[in-house]
Amino acid sequence: MDASTSVETHHEPHEHDAAHEHHELGWWRKYIFSTDHKVIGIQYGITGLLFLLIGFSLMMLMRWQLAYPGQALPVIGKWLPHIFGPGSMPDGKMTPDFYNSLGAMHGTIMIFLGVVPLAFAAFGNFVVPLQIGAPDMTFPKVNMASYWALFVGASIMVTSFFVPGGAAKSGWTSYVPLAAISDTGQGYNPIFNGQTLWLIGFIFLITSSLLGAINFITTIIQLRAKGLTWMRLPFFVWSQFVTAFLLVLAFPPLEAAIIMQLMDRVAHTSFFMPSGLIVNGTPLSISGGGSPLLWQHLFWFLGHPEVYVLILPAFGIVAEILANNSRKPLWGYKSLVFSVLVIGFLSFIVWAHHMWMTGMGSAVSAFFQTTTLLISIPSVIILSAFFISLWGGSIRFNVPMLFTIAFLPMFGIGGLTGIPLAFNSADLYLHDTYYIIAHFHYIVAPGTIFGLFAGIYYWFPKATGRKMNDFWGKVHFWPTLICMNVIFLPMFLQGMVGMHRRWYDGGQGWNVANEHTIWGLTGFQWNHPISWAAWIMGLAQIPFIINFFWSIKHGEKVNDNPWEATTLEWTAPSPPPHGNFLTPPVAYRGPYEYSLPGRERDYTMQNEPVEPAERSRRKPAAEPVLVSH
């Protein structure tokens, strides 16, 4: 016994050390400070989903004030001042400042902390390396830095709710000089105030996006598997590739603008402050000579490509699921690729259509009207190709496909209602009304977010080896679809009546919102069904949240390729191990080889070699054979 114990004590620590060094990373390195693209993707995904929920909750609070202005919010109303401070909702009644904070932060959180981390960073990180047959991203440490930069930025944004005066309240666009003078003066800390923290947080978010985007492009250029040529890439990879370019080139000018606004607020410069500015009756003691219009130009130079950053990943997800569930090759793959490239290019030269009200003159606005209309062409090509892909397919109506099919008309409505806004004469009337809100929400809410839900249901088995529950997925889908439309369709009407998007009282005190009735309700009264639909939609997300977490442990176990898909990620084990593939994959064919004639199965994966018989069928003879009669 003595001998055996002494042997054990000699050997154990040694083995333990070796195992630590070569095989097992500690828990912290494996799940928190991980450099594995799949873990980082999941981190991004959970962060993004969490912020989508937070951003939506802010909106549900606003909907109370819009439907029942000035009334105390029941039940939770008396708790909110304890969380957000006494200036937020005294006696459950929302103050104007708090309403403005909610509005500004709803936009900021949804776009920069919800959709971008989820659509671009999460799906991009998790799916792209798998789809191109790569072992990881090119720069795993940069990838980790990118997530943690987002984490810091997000923490700063969240913290800003709890500083004296509350979070930023100048809209998600932070137009100057309003933004530059808000949250200053008595009762505000010079640094720890809403607007300044918004700016500082943003610098971290931009850093995160830049690091991520550079990593994506490099990965797609350098780490494609053998045989995976550009025209064999899944459309999702193309859409992420273009998105990454938009982020690399469009975010830095906003960073420049943010640095300048930060200088205006902290160092009291006048980049955006015009001469002779008078605030509350006192002239500001600043040098002046700045230009408020400069901010708008720099902001929208990011702002417009950003719209495509939000929608292109959703296009990519939709394309994958559409081909997979119609069991047909994607229609017009090449036109889709070129369309997405053209969108990427054109999105850089349309930004001033957000600024028709600034009076830029007819020559400049003619240019931007033209480019804005031009960009609708590739968008329509993409949407049409998606619709045609359904034609003649044997469609499977599973949950990812339901969200995908719903995406098509929803995005269509959002896109088509944007065309009147491209003309500055029509936009002068519709600018800053609920029409605008309805238009872009149709694109990013039932559009992008449906695409994201579809993607989550679709790739969940790859991440966990289990499927999410189908029944509860449908319970999630149908109410969400109906509520989305009850929320946003009436907003077109409200906007056309003339209701302004930033009214704090929901239109109660304005004639235009109370004089005319549309289908029996005045513009103001329409707020009631809209708000109730928003709250019901909130409840409809509960099945999703439960389904998501429950399925991680208890979902139905599935094989590596449950959807019988063709792309490379489905050749890896589920969940893929560190390094992804057991052997380096090789691609022999295009991404959507469904229902190939003369095959046993209706799908042929990218890594299946082309058989000689097939080869003769695919390539027509070099010289056409002439048949004479």
Next chain:
Amino acid sequence: MEIPYTISTRPDTGLWNAKVGIWLFLASEVMLFGGLFSAYIFLRIDAAPGMWPHGLLNVPVGTMNTAILILSSVTVVLAWASLKMRRYRAYWWYMLATILCGVIFLTVKLAYEWPQKFEHFGAYIKPEALGKYEKYLGNERRTEKGLEPRIEITGHLHSQNAKEYEVALDPVNAEPDNPAMDRPHFFPLPVTDKIATIEKEDVERATMFLPTHSAYFASYFTITGLHGMHVLGGVLVFIYMWLPVSKRLYQRNPEHLANRVEVSGLFWHFVDLIWIFVFPLFYLL
């Protein structure tokens, strides 16, 4: 599976990973400084007459700094070439030279140029009081000659009380009618011993040459500050590559170190290039 092409090139692209990454990063940097330079253009075009100052910066010092940065771009290429030829000692010396150039640049900027500005004083005169200070401004002659009006009196703040500033004048305000003062000088002229008294109620705004002074100094300090942070970042990376840590990498895989130097050298050239734009925009034009 290891990540491929970290050191060797991918056959169809002819590049290794970090080289693609750094060029993309530089593209984003072009857009960052592009945003700031377009702000400069916007503000300068918008500036009211007399509100965009000229000749306030020290041109010889700026020229020297430009030369130092260009020199450092040469030495970093020589450092890289030495590594490619596997001459570590030569690499070590060239890298040291590069680091020193960066440090000298930053020292001149932060310890000499910026502080000198912080000590300089300027008072913008209210439009209705301009006539009262005609002897310091010389606007009659300038209007005749079709030059921009002078609306600011600059110099060293000698003393001030509740009612007045006493300013040791810059030559431009000491002899405003001297034709030699119509154009900025290459060698900056020292502050004269001529003292002017300016009443505070005639003054629109009076500050040191800080970012708050004007749109010009706001963009000068912001852009040179951001550029300085880039120089600092480059210097820190170079120091890391010059330390013994990197010698060990060199012994293990010299090509890996050469690639690192190439990538950071590309960044360094970019920082140099930005300065090539900053220098004429602020010092000369």
